[in-house]
Amino acid sequence: HDYLRDESEFQDNQFDENYIGLYGCVQGEYLDGLDWVPPENYDPTQRDWYLSAVAAKGEPVIISPYVDAQTGDVIISISRMLSNGTDVVSLDVMMNQIEDIVSELQIKGKGYGFVVSRDGQLIAHRDEKKKGTLLTDDEDQLELMDRILEVQNGNFEIRIGSEDSTAFVRRLASQWYAVIVINQRELFSEVTQQLIINLLICSVLFLLIALFFFLGRRNERNYNRRIEEMRVEEQRQAFESRALKLEKEAADQANKAKSDFLAEMSHEIRTPINVILGMNEMILREVQSSQNESADGSAAIGTYAENIKSAGTGLLSIINDILDFSKIEAGKMDIVPAEYRLSSLLNDLSNMFFFKAKEKGLDFSLEVDESLPDAVRGDENRVRQIATNLLNNAVKYTERGSVGLKVSGEKQMSGENQTVLLKMSVRDTGIGIRKEDAGKLFEKFQRLDLERNGTVEGTGLGLAITHRLLNMMNGTISLESEYGKGSVFSVAIPQEIVSPEPIGDFQARFREHLQEAGPHNVLFKAPDARLLIVDDTRMNLSVAVSLLKRTEILIDTANSGEEAVSLAKDRHYDLILMDQRMPKMDGTEALKLIRAQTDGANAGTPVICLTADAVIGAREKYLADGFNDYLTKPIDSAKLEEMLVRYLPSEKVQTVQTEQKNTEKEQPRTGIGMFEPLRKAGIDPETGLIYAQKDEQLYVSMLTEYAQEMPSKISGLEKYFDEKNWKEYGVLIHSVKSSSKMIGATDLSKIAAELESAADKGDEYRISEKHPSAIARCEAVSGEIRSLFGGDAVPSDQDGDILEFFPEEGNE
Numbered sequence: 001h002d003y004l005r006d007e008s009e010f011q012d013n014q015f016d017e018n019y020i021g022l023y024g025c026v027q028g029e030y031l032d033g034l035d036w037v038p039p040e041n042y043d044p045t046q047r048d049w050y051l052s053a054v055a056a057k058g059e060p061v062i063i064s065p066y067v068d069a070q071t072g073d074v075i076i077s078i079s080r081m082l083s084n085g086t087d088v089v090s091l092d093v094m095m096n097q098i099e100d101i102v103s104e105l106q107i108k109g110k111g112y113g114f115v116v117s118r119d120g121q122l123i124a125h126r127d128e129k130k131k132g133t134l135l136t137d138d139e140d141q142l143e144l145m146d147r148i149l150e151v152q153n154g155n156f157e158i159r160i161g162s163e164d165s166t167a168f169v170r171r172l173a174s175q176w177y178a179v180i181v182i183n184q185r186e187l188f189s190e191v192t193q194q195l196i197i198n199l200l201i202c203s204v205l206f207l208l209i210a211l212f213f214f215l216g217r218r219n220e221r222n223y224n225r226r227i228e229e230m231r232v233e234e235q236r237q238a239f240e241s242r243a244l245k246l247e248k249e250a251a252d253q254a255n256k257a258k259s260d261f262l263a264e265m266s267h268e269i270r271t272p273i274n275v276i277l278g279m280n281e282m283i284l285r286e287v288q289s290s291q292n293e294s295a296d297g298s299a300a301i302g303t304y305a306e307n308i309k310s311a312g313t314g315l316l317s318i319i320n321d322i323l324d325f326s327k328i329e330a331g332k333m334d335i336v337p338a339e340y341r342l343s344s345l346l347n348d349l350s351n352m353f354f355f356k357a358k359e360k361g362l363d364f365s366l367e368v369d370e371s372l373p374d375a376v377r378g379d380e381n382r383v384r385q386i387a388t389n390l391l392n393n394a395v396k397y398t399e400r401g402s403v404g405l406k407v408s409g410e411k412q413m414s415g416e417n418q419t420v421l422l423k424m425s426v427r428d429t430g431i432g433i434r435k436e437d438a439g440k441l442f443e444k445f446q447r448l449d450l451e452r453n454g455t456v457e458g459t460g461l462g463l464a465i466t467h468r469l470l471n472m473m474n475g476t477i478s479l480e481s482e483y484g485k486g487s488v489f490s491v492a493i494p495q496e497i498v499s500p501e502p503i504g505d506f507q508a509r510f511r512e513h514l515q516e517a518g519p520h521n522v523l524f525k526a527p528d529a530r531l532l533i534v535d536d537t538r539m540n541l542s543v544a545v546s547l548l549k550r551t552e553i554l555i556d557t558a559n560s561g562e563e564a565v566s567l568a569k570d571r572h573y574d575l576i577l578m579d580q581r582m583p584k585m586d587g588t589e590a591l592k593l594i595r596a597q598t599d600g601a602n603a604g605t606p607v608i609c610l611t612a613d614a615v616i617g618a619r620e621k622y623l624a625d626g627f628n629d630y631l632t633k634p635i636d637s638a639k640l641e642e643m644l645v646r647y648l649p650s651e652k653v654q655t656v657q658t659e660q661k662n663t664e665k666e667q668p669r670t671g672i673g674m675f676e677p678l679r680k681a682g683i684d685p686e687t688g689l690i691y692a693q694k695d696e697q698l699y700v701s702m703l704t705e706y707a708q709e710m711p712s713k714i715s716g717l718e719k720y721f722d723e724k725n726w727k728e729y730g731v732l733i734h735s736v737k738s739s740s741k742m743i744g745a746t747d748l749s750k751i752a753a754e755l756e757s758a759a760d761k762g763d764e765y766r767i768s769e770k771h772p773s774a775i776a777r778c779e780a781v782s783g784e785i786r787s788l789f790g791g792d793a794v795p796s797d798q799d800g801d802i803l804e805f806f807p808e809e810g811n812e
């Protein structure tokens with residue numbers, strides 16, 4: 001007690017009035033340095049200063065502000081338990097001095113300070129009203145209190161109210177925190193000023209340094225230039241030496257690759273050539289002895305010719321593979337996207353490989369997902385090439401059983417465009433592929449299992465080309481195979497969807513296509529109606545006139561837009577069928593001139609557009625141009641008759657009854673065998689007969705007309721090619737494309753289609769590349785037709801007037 005009394009007196013003398021005095025609880029008794037006597041019920045062991053010190057276990061502890069029982073002032077207590085674990089000594093301190101200190105708590109005169117306890121009570125604050133309140137009572141300050149407790153000692157950035165601030169925190173003892181909050185605008189104002197000054201100083205220093213550097217660099221550059229010239233000369237000599245060495249190595253590798261290639265290809269090229277030469281020798285011998293054995297000799301010559309055709313086709317396939325692969329290797333093979341119809345592509349593939357499989361005694365199956373979109377955008381030629389390679393291999397390496405094509409799709413999104421992942425699987429029951437050979441399958445010049453496949457012709461490039469084309473189109477290929485039992489090759493190619501219209505039941509249409517179609521029964525007769533047909537291709541006019549012969553319609557024809565305008569001015573027609581793409585004046589121009597003839601006879605006559613343009617939106621385009629409707633070429637007789645019934649005056653149309661249809665006399669049929677020689681010129685008679693509605697006499701007329709027109713078309717193509725008049729060249733090659741397709745010359749039609757596309761784009765390089773082969777094919781096809789049916793006389797039908805087209809000689 002004496003000690004506490006002495007120390008309290010010492011504090012009073014040494015410090016100011018803020019320190020009230022020492023007191024404590026020793027051996028359970030309350031002792032006060034100021035000799036204050038507590039009331040009788042005063043229990044020191046239950047006071048906050050005692051309990052907090054015991055809980056702190058010897059560490060100093062600050063008691064939150066409270067009203068002193070002795071003086072009635074707001075004070076804080078600082079307490080500590082002594083080392084005996086029971087006695088506690090405490091010091092009372094008034095808040096006045098702390099508040100004075102906090103009011104001056106700033107950094108260089110900026111910001112404000114406060115002291116807060118762990119539980120959020122403000123011990124001191126520059127705002128007297130906030131003293132003793134809880135910081136956490138203000139929602140804007142909740143985050144501030146959380147960050148103070150998190151940081152403990154340090155600083156952090158925080159948004160208080162609408163301003164960004166920085167808070168500096170210092171922990172006092174274990175319960176209080178001294179905090180200074182400074183607005184960042186105030187905090188960095190001096191820094192910004194100093195930064196500007198520093199930048200100015202740095203700029204001046206930089207200019208001085210740059211000046212010294214420039215002066216030194218100028219001298220150094222002269223010296224280095226002389227050194228560099230010597231170094232460059234040494235490097236040039238070393239580079240030339242290295243380049244010569246690399247060129248020698250590359251030449252050696254190229255020579256080795258050429259040698260390897262020739263070693264691989266010599267047998268493949270020599271074999272068909274030997275067959276061709278051998279068969280020619282047999283033909284020559286047979287011709288020499290044909291005087292005595294004319295009948296048997298003719299049959300033998302036909303067989304030899306078929307062998308020559310087969311060998312020549314094989315040789316052409318080999319050369320095409322080599323050229324395609326060379327283009328890919330040289331980076332000259334381009335992917336050219338365009339709109340096309342899957343149904344057309346699948347129709348071509350199905351027709352081709354149904355008969356190829358049939359020739360080997362194999363079954364051919366087709367499965368097409370009905371929900372596939374028909375109109376897509378991609379490189380149709382490359383998709384066709386990929387499918388053809390896979391189907392060719394399947395037929396080539398399958399001796400018995402079947403070959404199947406399955407086509408499906410998976411719709412995807414690619415940016416703003418919707419695409420379909422076109423999936424084609426080719427299944428066969430052929431020889432299969434060993435697992436160890438599967439990895440080599442897509443390498444160039446690879447022929448697997450030569451012991452079994454030694455007699456099968458091929459370069460080993462087909463699948464390598466397929467694999468690389470798929471890579472160029474972001475496609476994939478996979479293989480499932482069991483050796484000796486067959487294989488399944490599956491490819492997936494992304495194609496952009498042009499229209500969501502589905503392809504529908506393609507299998508059913510294909511089955512109907514394969515069935516023998518009977519003679520078409522006419523739907524109506526209209527002997528009082530008059531029709532004008534306009535087309536620059538005489539064969540197309542021949543087909544249209546023949547298809548409508550039994551309707552008894554009076555038909556005039558015109559070979560050009562100018563002629564159509566002239567005819568339409570003086571004679572009234574109930575309907576006009578107008579070809580769209582014609583030289584000099586196309587169908588749209590002719591239509592506008594006919595409509596503009598206010599005093600003409602056909603200003604209000606319905607005009608139907610005839611076009612090979614079957615892409616999505618074509619109908620809307622032609623309707624917008626003024627046509628009443630449109631028909632796609634090659635013309636389907638049933639659709640043509642339906643169109644006529646729709647637009648001819650109803651009073652001039654006489655519906656034909658079923659009984660009358662059955663009494664029609666059928667055209668005599670001569671048998672498809674008469675058309676077999678056309679195959680060696682690349683003409684498929686089955687396809688041509690389909691476009692001729694299975695009418696063989698009409699097909700003969702189409703072929704003969706085609707052969708008669710071709711010389712003038714070839715002359716025109718050569719003329720426009722020399723003049724580089726690509727517009728007229730495109731119009732004329734378009735005519736070759738459609739007429740070739742109608743007679744079954746599919747390959748020539750495809751070449752013409754490529755040239756038409758190139759002409760539309762003005763692609764002179766592409767036209768120059770394809771033009772010679774197109775002319776050669778035109779001459780070969782028309783020459784073969786002339787050799788078979790003659791080049792001058794045209795077979796006539798029963799009335800002798802099927803090919804009389806012009807009005808003065810017309811069908812009236």
